[in-house]
Amino acid sequence: MTNALAATRTHPALRALLRNSWVLGVWLLLGALLLWYTTLIPVFGPFQITSITKNSLPLVYLAIGQAIIVIAGGIDLSLGALLLLSNVIAARFMEGQPVGVVAAIGLALIVGIALLNALTGYIINLSGVPDIVVTLATSYIWSGLALWILPSPGGGTAPEMRWLFTGSPSGIGGSYWPPLLMMLIPGLLVALWARTSRPGLTLYATGSNRTAAQLAGLNVRRAKILAYAIGGAMAALAGLAMVAITGTGDPRFAVGASATLNSVAAVVLGGIALTGGVGNVFGVVATGVTLIMLNPILIAMGVNSNNAQVIQGVLIAGVMMVGGLSAVLRERRS
């Protein structure tokens, strides 16, 4: 035991592995689920991989954004509403436009919604009102705005845009590389940026102890605004992915609300503490996919969709209970 401990102290690779054990765990869990899924259905091929990756894109993006905000010590209940906003603006203005215009609208949405959410972060700093309350209020504003822009489902986007997020110009079938890369590249980039860059580490420091970070000379207010801006950009990406997958815009309030709640669930399951400052962004990519995959798996097992929802809830609560219990036991022992 002592030898093993000493070994971990000396071996940096093993130490890094142990530090990220939760991330490794959730990726292994996802791998196991995938393997199990292949035995459940008669044919498992590129079609299934495409469908799983593309359908989990919106939640994965939203969860990455939420993860960055939670790491910086906040929580954003308006991400789902921002997803709606991005989704309806894209669907309304991209329909029938050439590729160049569509790309410009997409980029403008990412930048614009990032700025919009940076404003939310600024308001939180300025007002001293807790994050959860401010973002609850802004979630009403943004989803109202979304409904105003697109009163009923409709609109569309360019085939190239659909290819980018789904691997096929029509959104059906196609290659799994585009959605897979669109999922892994942002996930890896944000995770690396957060763990290695100076502003990224500032987010961790701010979330873990705001006062200490401030006394150490970090600009904690700017860190919060930055985190919210990244969250906004990821929500905009999620909205774009949504319009690419479904081919239309959907302004329903419930879509945004459930997306927000799922993003919080993915973040917590991904090992990021809601108290801030702890966790790795890359883990939430796996938990986001896992949350989306549970449904087809349970349906392949012959469970109906209502019971699937029950099982999903029980699993989330169960995993958190095991985590909480082990923390309590560790506390007792020490």
Added chain:
Amino acid sequence: MSGETRIVTGRAYRAGKAQTWLAQNPLIALVIVFIALFLVTGAVQPNFLSVNGVRNTLLQAAPLGILAAAQTVLMLTGGIDLSVTMIATGAAYVAANQSPNGAGVAILAGVLVGLLIGSINGVGVAVFRVNPLIMTLAMSGILLGLFTAWTQTVLAGSTQVAPFIKLLGGGAWMGSVPYSVLVWGGVALVVIWLLRRSGWGRLIYAIGDNEIAVRLAGVRVWQVRLSAYMLSGVLAAIAGILLGGRTGAVDLQLAGAFLLPSVAAAVIGGTSIFGGVGGYTGTILGALILSVLNSLLTFLNVGQAIQQMVYGAIVLALAWGYASLTRRS
């Protein structure tokens, strides 16, 4: 010249004093906001400025106020319950299902459902230390799945509630005071008494303020937390039964729209989401303000989109105003 300066400073001094006074009595500020909103609504719809208008406001505010009571108690401990609306819907369903056996059995069954679900939430949060946001969120998903399945099986066809529950939710005592407002008044008295006068209430505040200190003082914190979630479940069930009575028929969307307002009412009323600060009196005013705001937006007939935006903006403005008012003191 110098006299003028003195007058200006005097006026500034008086303004500062008024602000300090308001900061020390933030509830007065809420009352002013409520009256102002009420008058604006009256200006838009003159019929609103009547006994009927007041009655409708109270009737609308009652279920919201009771749900917000659950939220207030939990927020004081540093918790939150995102499953209140699903508990309310579930309780209303079970009450409707038991309605053929009489109103008493129906109400009791509904409340028991609330108590049971609240206990499960409480065990998860207090014993297993699951984050309350996640625990109640997962519970909400579980309940939605269960009740969607059950409405096609064991609860099939039970959409009508007993006449007595209808009377309780929509009827009025002696034709003027709605019964649901009387129920709300009873709930308010009990909750305010519990929070202000009982030892349990003091523990609720203390846990929200400093849980470790309370534990070191020898309190079994998990028992207090568990009981708070049980109370929350019961309150949500009562609100659900009233809502079911008001609409007469029960469906899965019965209480869904109340989730965010229930949190907002407590926050506007000055209860801190981090625990330890606040009380139910403020929440009552918060619920009243939100329901007048709802009436105002309905009368303005601006469409759902604008309604949502204005609602969000005003909730944000009220929370901001409250925070800056109380921070200065």
